[in-house]
Amino acid sequence: MERKSIGKQFVSMLKEPYYIYMLILIVFSIAVYVYVNFNPIYAMVASAVIYPAIALVPIVTYLPSLRRVGFDWADKFSVMIVFQWIGSIIWFIAEIVWCWYYNLYYGVENPYPSLADIFYVTAYFPVIIGLAIYVWALYTIVKPQLTTQAKIISAVVILGSGALVGIIYWYMILLSYAGEPIPFIEFMLNILYVLLDAMLLIVVVFGFIVIRGRMGRILTLFLVSSLMIIVYDVFFAYFEAYGLYYDGHPIELLDLLSYVVDALAFYEIRKMVR
Numbered sequence: 001m002e003r004k005s006i007g008k009q010f011v012s013m014l015k016e017p018y019y020i021y022m023l024i025l026i027v028f029s030i031a032v033y034v035y036v037n038f039n040p041i042y043a044m045v046a047s048a049v050i051y052p053a054i055a056l057v058p059i060v061t062y063l064p065s066l067r068r069v070g071f072d073w074a075d076k077f078s079v080m081i082v083f084q085w086i087g088s089i090i091w092f093i094a095e096i097v098w099c100w101y102y103n104l105y106y107g108v109e110n111p112y113p114s115l116a117d118i119f120y121v122t123a124y125f126p127v128i129i130g131l132a133i134y135v136w137a138l139y140t141i142v143k144p145q146l147t148t149q150a151k152i153i154s155a156v157v158i159l160g161s162g163a164l165v166g167i168i169y170w171y172m173i174l175l176s177y178a179g180e181p182i183p184f185i186e187f188m189l190n191i192l193y194v195l196l197d198a199m200l201l202i203v204v205v206f207g208f209i210v211i212r213g214r215m216g217r218i219l220t221l222f223l224v225s226s227l228m229i230i231v232y233d234v235f236f237a238y239f240e241a242y243g244l245y246y247d248g249h250p251i252e253l254l255d256l257l258s259y260v261v262d263a264l265a266f267y268e269i270r271k272m273v274r
Helices: 002-014 017-038 040-069 076-105 116-145 148-176 184-214 216-241 252-272
Strands: none
Touching: 017 040, 017 252, 040 076, 040 252, 076 116, 076 216, 076 252, 116 184, 116 216, 148 184, 148 216, 184 216, 216 252
16 A cells, blocks of 8 residues: 555656656756767756756746745754755855856866865755754654663664765775875865765665654655765765766766755645745
8 A cells, every 4th residue: 555655646746747847857957968978078068057947947936935934043944954055055066166167168077176166065064964954853843752772772773874885985085096195175175075975875764764754745855856966976086086987977866966955845845834
């Protein structure tokens, strides 16, 4: 019965125009990336054009709901939403700097470290804090229902997954330098990215394992989006380590899809506050 209800829910979502638009956007992005990878000369330009455009979608999607949702520290749901939106804005600025300033204006491919990293790093903070505040608020509700054994197992899985991904991510970063000295700024940025992704993963896994059925569609979409970012970062580090990454690489589709999932979450918020 549950599978059937999930299937019906998915079909009903696809009947909504906004979901159809997002599906078309995903298909279009995939088509572009398939094309440019057969014609690598266009890869960086195509990626630089598409990234900021798609990163703008969640920001614009939330605008009609801005006043209705508001912001109140007592309302943890509104805190999460506003913090996610702020994170989306900062990430959009980062994409503008990386894609339009470095890729298109200067013709620099894969500019790291750069000014864009200031915004990429900064965006993590409102995203992580907003999700953590709301997930913890939900945890206070479900906490009485959890046994001591369930709490211990959950803690081990949550911390273990964060540590494991952090170690793998860091190993891939070190591998990319092939034993050469790491410049101080790059070293600090590498540590920041690993720590922030590990912290974000802890919040995501905590939500999926502990909160589960009480999450709702909006939080689930935000957590899925965050998970996509983490997976993308690990794969990015892997391809970078072996010299296989370039602007326009198909793995970027996972990162772009995270923006689309965020947009769907903001659309669900619009539906809720109509």
